Amino acid sequence: MGSRKPWGGRFSEATDPTVERFSASVHFDRALALHDLRGSVAHARMLGESGVIPGEDAEALVRGLEAIRAEVEAGSFVFDPGLEDVHMNVEARLRERIGAVAGKLHTGRSRNDQVATDLALYLRDAARAARRGLLGLEGVLVERAREHLGTVLPGYTHLQRAQPVRLAHHWLAFVEMLARDRGRFADLEARLAAAPLGAGALAGSTLPLDRHHTARALGFEAPSVNSMDAVAARDGALEWLAAAAIAMVHLSRLAEELVLWSSAEFGFVELADAYSTGSSLMPQKKNPDVPELVRGKSGRAIGNLVTLLTVVKGLPLTYNRDLQEDKEPIFDSATTLRDCLEVTAGAVATLRVNERRMAEAASDPMLLATDLAEALVRENVPFREAHEAVGRVVGDCVAKDLDLRELSLEDLRAFHPAFPAPASELLDLERSLEARDLPGGTARRRVAEALEAAEARARAAQAELDAQGPGGGDAS
Ligand code: ARG
Numbered sequence: 347m348g349s350r351k352p353w354g355g356r357f358s359e360a361t362d363p364t365v366e367r368f369s370a371s372v373h374f375d376r377a378l379a380l381h382d383l384r385g386s387v388a389h390a391r392m393l394g395e396s397g398v399i400p401g402e403d404a405e406a407l408v409r410g411l412e413a414i415r416a417e418v419e420a421g422s423f424v425f426d427p428g429l430e431d432v433h434m435n436v437e438a439r440l441r442e443r444i445g446a447v448a449g450k451l452h453t454g455r456s457r458n459d460q461v462a463t464d465l466a467l468y469l470r471d472a473a474r475a476a477r478r479g480l481l482g483l484e485g486v487l488v489e490r491a492r493e494h495l496g497t498v499l500p501g502y503t504h505l506q507r508a509q510p511v512r513l514a515h516h517w518l519a520f521v522e523m524l525a526r527d528r529g530r531f532a533d534l535e536a537r538l539a540a541a542p543l544g545a546g547a548l549a550g551s552t553l554p555l556d557r558h559h560t561a562r563a564l565g566f567e568a569p570s571v572n573s574m575d576a577v578a579a580r581d582g583a584l585e586w587l588a589a590a591a592i593a594m595v596h597l598s599r600l601a602e603e604l605v606l607w608s609s610a611e612f613g614f615v616e617l618a619d620a621y622s623t624g625s626s627l628m629p630q631k632k633n634p635d636v637p638e639l640v641r642g643k644s645g646r647a648i649g650n651l652v653t654l655l656t657v658v659k660g661l662p663l664t665y666n667r668d669l670q671e672d673k674e675p676i677f678d679s680a681t682t683l684r685d686c687l688e689v690t691a692g693a694v695a696t697l698r699v700n701e702r703r704m705a706e707a708a709s710d711p712m713l714l715a716t717d718l719a720e721a722l723v724r725e726n727v728p729f730r731e732a733h734e735a736v737g738r739v740v741g742d743c744v745a746k747d748l749d750l751r752e753l754s755l756e757d758l759r760a761f762h763p764a765f766p767a768p769a770s771e772l773l774d775l776e777r778s779l780e781a782r783d784l785p786g787g788t789a790r791r792r793v794a795e796a797l798e799a800a801e802a803r804a805r806a807a808q809a810e811l812d813a814q815g816p817g818g819g820d821a822s
Contacts, residue, residue: 471817650675
């Protein structure tokens with residue numbers, strides 16, 4: 347075993363088998379294989395072109411690496427856990443295929459700048475995948491919002507009915523959150539633009555490597571500015587995990603509403619059979635397991651962020667093996683976010699809205715109490731005084747079990763002399779919605795405008811993503 351290690355020369359004893367198992371990462375970092383191969387192909391080409399190794403050796407390396415890429419893509423590459431990590435697996439396979447010249451691939455390179463490069467490539471692809479997934483869910487929400495411009499439900503604060511809103515307005519609130527999530531992934535991509543390759547173990551190389559060459563070939567803007575930062579930093583990964591955790595928290599809030607709304611107590615929506623499960627015991631049950639799992643999985647995404655923050659927090663410069671612990675949280679959050687976006691989009695696209703139940707809930711005249719206070723404000727009553735008067739009106743109605751809308755002008759004036767009209771004239775659901783005609787409000791034309799804007803923004807984002815292409819690895 348010892349002789350298979352790239353550091354074998356310095357060592358006379360083989361690694362303890364427990365240590366081999368303990369330190370191996372190939373069972374998870376194999377997810378980086380295609381990114382690792384991209385990095386190695388660029389490095390090999392650069393070695394040839396800058397004359398560090400003979401051109402024909404570089405060509406042999408590239409041909410061998412391309413053949414291995416085909417094996418990985420076909421799923422026929424056999425990862426050997428005895429070879430520790432993905433990097434050594436690829437190099438060992440290269441040696442099998444092209445012989446001793448394979449030993450030239452690692453010229454001027456360390457696994458430290460190699461793995462930092464792989465990770466940056468992976469995170470860039472994963473950021474794009476996240477943007478695509480977010481855009482998909484935004485599209486579904488916008489479509490459903492367009493169907494429900496005229497559907498009215500109570501908006502809530504403290505989970506208490508507060509004021510009526512359009513369902514379109516409600517769902518567009520999530521569209522705004524998801525669009526900002528997409529923005530976060532786009533922003534952090536811009537900070538993954540420095541290529542670590544050429545930083546070596548930590549202090550660069552005595553060999554005439556062309557760092558600009560590899561940076562360009564891999565789609566980075568430039569080589570990293572500081573070789574120590576290049577191998578030590580993981581803030582790109584942290585930012586990615588933070589963006590994923592925030593997006594998952596948004597999905598969790600949407601999921602929570604789907605759970606609440608599909609309960610008999612609300613009855614606002616019914617999830618499609620395809621997105622629900624039954625009970626093994628109670629035949630009548632239809633359970634919202636899909637949104638529940640989305641809500642539950644947001645915990646993993648938060649945990650993954652905290653895991654890596656904690657791993658990095660106490661590390662001296664530069665590379666420390668602790669950093670191998672960066673990968674599983676990232677892979678887990680990538681898969682979790684991808685899957686949650688997909689099932690949430692499916693659940694929202696297929697759910698049935700119970701407009702009648704929403705309308706019933708929104709017809710509670712108490713939801714218009716604010717409008718009554720604002721009617722007094724229009725008569726030049728200070729808002730605090732108006733609020734207090736309407737508070738007494740409401741309290742009286744509740745105590746006497748009266749419908750607010752039935753109060754005559756005389757009834758109202760008993761509470762404040764400035765009331766201008768009977769309650770029936772001041773309280774009308776549709777008028778109340780339409781009166782909220784400020785930017786960002788619930789008036790039909792404002793919501794319609796917001797829909798148009800969300801659609802235009804999504805079209806532009808889709809065009810940008812299409813132009814960027816899918817990326818070169820298989821980040822979920
Ligand atoms: N598997 C390692 C990681 O993920 C690769 C780098 C190893 N570098 C080292 N000096 N042991 O971090």
